[in-house]
Amino acid sequence: MFITFAIISLLIKESMLLRIVRVAVPSYKVRGQPAQLDCDYELGDDILYSVKWYRDNEEFYRYMPKFDPPKHAYKLDGIKVDLLKSDDRRVILHPVTLKSTGQYRCEVSAEAPSFASAAGEGRMEVIYLPREGPRITGNQQENRRGDSMFLNCTSGRSYPAAILSWDIDGEKVTDPALLVEYPPIQHQHGLVSTALGLRVPTGRTMQVRCTARVAPSWREGSEAVVGNSQLADSKEAMLLVKNSSGGCTLNVMLLTLSFIQLLSSLMQLET
């Protein structure tokens, strides 16, 4: 699956003038991969003065023909420009890190006298998928009467944060009275883990499952995109709860019933 990036073109009144044809910035990149940023423009009658790349308004690469050398990269945290592969219309970042996330803008300026300028931009997110599944932990002390018990589910470290959900016997728990939310836990390198608590009514034997999902869902319409891509990841932990009649002892068996890892493939669409 390829994520189609918005093409920003500045239509200038006359074709004779400088205009940006396309600025292509990949929306998501998994950490460690290279990323190519494209800036396609038409100079018209103008002579090129400069091509400048900014991440969040900080210049990290420029191409100025009159300068020697014309290519110049500036040090920015999370930016590592492959100068050899970069030129006046593209920039190669290799590899991307979590700190590479940001708004990338290409600004092209013509030479004197007009110094007509045009710019285009796009946002790139760098994600980190969890290496381990969620873990379910219980606390038998929770309810002495034995009519309920309390479980916690904690996800593995990821970026962005995993989204946890509980289902009992295949049915998703939505009752907020049964769910207990916790603030996310920050880890090194910007990684985040999350936790979700569940009150489990007792008295019968049941199958309890916790699902941790990581997807760049913070962009509109990303859910669908994520489902088809290598950028999504879903892992589960399952627990069988047995009820011994009359007894208040609780046998908790922690079982990892299945471990499913979905690796989304990164689609790069080059239109």
Next chain:
Amino acid sequence: MKARKPEHLAKSIVATGIKIKVIFNKGNTETVPTSDVQGVLGKKASLPCDIQPLHADDAVVMVLWFKESDGEPLYSYDIRGRSYTQPKLWSSPTVFGNRAFFRGGATPAVLMIDNVAAVDAGVYRCRVDFKNSPTRNLKVNFSVIIPPSRPTIYDAKRRDRTKLVEPYNEGSNVLLICEVEGGVPRPRVTWYLENVVIDDSYEQRSDGITINTLTFPNVGRQHLNARLVCQASNTNLAPPETKVLILDINLKPITVTILTKEKQVSADKRYEVECKTTGSRPEATVTWWKNNRQLKRMAKNFSENNETLSVLSLVPAVEDDGRQLTCRAENKHIPDSAIEDKWRLNVHYVPIVDLKMGSNLNPNEIKEGDDVYFECTVKANPKTHRLVWFHDNSEIFHNEALGVILSAQSLVLQSVTRRAAGDYACMAANSEGKGTSNPVTLQIRYAPVCAERKDNELYGALKHETVSLHCAVDANPALVSFHWTFNNSGEQTDLPPRFYNSHGNISTLNYTPTSDMEYGTLACYGENSVGQQKVPCLFQLVIAGRPLQLQNCSVANQSVDALYVECVESFDGGLPQTFLLELLELPSLKVRYNVSTSRSPPSWEVRGLPAGARYRLDLYAVNAKGRSDVTTIETVTLRGQAKYTGESSALGMSPVLASVAAMSALLASAVCGALAVLYRRHAARHRHLPAKHAPLSEAMYGERAGQCPTPVKAEPALASPSEARGPLLRSPDSREADDADPDIIPSLYERRPVSNGYMSLQRPPTASKPSKPGEDPEPDAAGFYADLRKKDYKIPLTSSYHSLGRAHKGGVACGAGAGAAVTSSLTAHRLRPEVVTTSHRVQESCI
């Protein structure tokens, strides 16, 4: 639009107008540092852009200015291959054109924009390309401020107050509306009093007008010329728009003072009274009031600064005493602004004196014996220190014995007599002067009384001679009716009214005695509304006869060869008389000189006498009936000797001798006198028969006189009546000469004997010895004569001598006469008997 400000001011304004607001929106595209800059319409603005490289070895190569998202820069600053001082500049003609200029050398570097227009507002971006460093992008949010219009100040009637010349009144409330039109952003409209904000509440109306309504209560003196400023401001980049209203305030006067409050003023003098008032604006109106009546056109006003001086020309009148003089100052523009100062006038004046007769007295009904009082009312300031009373301009003194009582303000006259009648006045004095009252006339009514010195007169008349007797009486009222009576020998008869006519207080009786019986006392009675005259006016009508002896003769002056002799004449016997002096040489007793005079009183001067001669002087009165008894001055020696008088010779005697001598002398003189009378009458009869105006023969007189053999030197004062008679009548000559029968004398020329009336002159008529009608008058006459002489020195005479038109002119020497004269120095000059004769009968006795 404002005039362009000086450039340096604009720069500073621009510098202060920058507010850098750096917003870092992580995860957002807008992380460009942004500064807010304001510019004022029409003025300069500067958009900052920091082009300083981060490293010293770096350098700016290019600065580009963009507006909003425009691709084309509006300004470029290119120093590639150039020096800093010579950049390649370019300004887009469609944006700023030549209004923009980039000052790369400034810190921070700025894009200067001239004459800012409203469309210049927006977000600008400056891109700075460095030689080495990363490009710098900076944003400037530029807003354009449109100043408001100049404020307009209206009052409540929506009149432009700054163009109105209408002061506020002190204490009034000032309502001012400040209106400001337009302004982006909408201005703050603030009221200042001088430099202090007094009202910063304003209202923004939807029509673009911003209003601040100022209510400024109770403006006072301290606000005069205060500056009320309405200020409209929507930026501190440009001076605020202001409108100033200078408060003009009508002020009330604060003080008013009469400067010259003298303790007292004098009536009718001119004073300049000054009154000063301060504090009024415009100048106070000063008015003067006297007891709530305004004094107009009597003051002059002078104004200077905030002071007004009013000078009143005041002539205090008496009635102003105690009145309030008020100086009132007010500002005519401010109701109830008048203030006053008062001065109670203390007017000093000459006492005003009013005299009234006692209120319960009827001035027309005051009779003698009544009590009268006057009340003097004095109005004076200061108090009088003296009150004086006058009666006919003579001061009156307190005298209880006379019934004159002066008390505080009144005069009491007890039991008034008619002499109290007249004009009365009182006079009071104080420090201002003397004031005299109106005169009040006191009229006293009384029954008629004889006019003073007019009663009891002796008249001699010949038979058939008509005498006019004037009976004048004093009376009040003067309307008097008269009646006359004739009294002879105790019988009183009323005279018929046809004999007399009366006019006012005078009645004139024309009386013609035809017989002896018709000589006697004529009495005149007046009567007015008060009553009848109690004591009548008496006229003694006697038959004309010899004159009476001269009295009081003396040598008044004496020199070596001259003598001057004076006498006092007596009754002329009813006929004209002359006076005779005879000088008899001693011791021969020969008549040496004979001097006559008709001068009255008689006096003689004899000159050319031999020195050392000694004389006796015989003195006589002579009329047609004969010569009077002699009066002798013994032994006058010339050559400067002291004069001799009878009295002085008598003084040499011892008292015993003197009395004996006097007794004998009186006896002798009485006898001599009687004889002399007889003689004279006899002589007169013969001599006066021929003619009515027969002149008296001097020679005859001389002979007769010389025949008196027994001159007597006597002291008549000591003589008794009987003794006195003797010597006078002793002279045989006089006895012979005496012709007692009046009938012998023609009726034309009556001899007038001294009647009994002459006696009664000296005593009440009832006491007098009446001469009986038909009786031989001779003894009567002699007796009367003697009586007269006796009375002369015993009774102070109240009667006066009247000579009715008879002339006594010149002394005529009638020849030397030898006769002893009785010197009667005791008889005072005033004691002359009163003798009246009708003038038309006898003019000259001795011609």
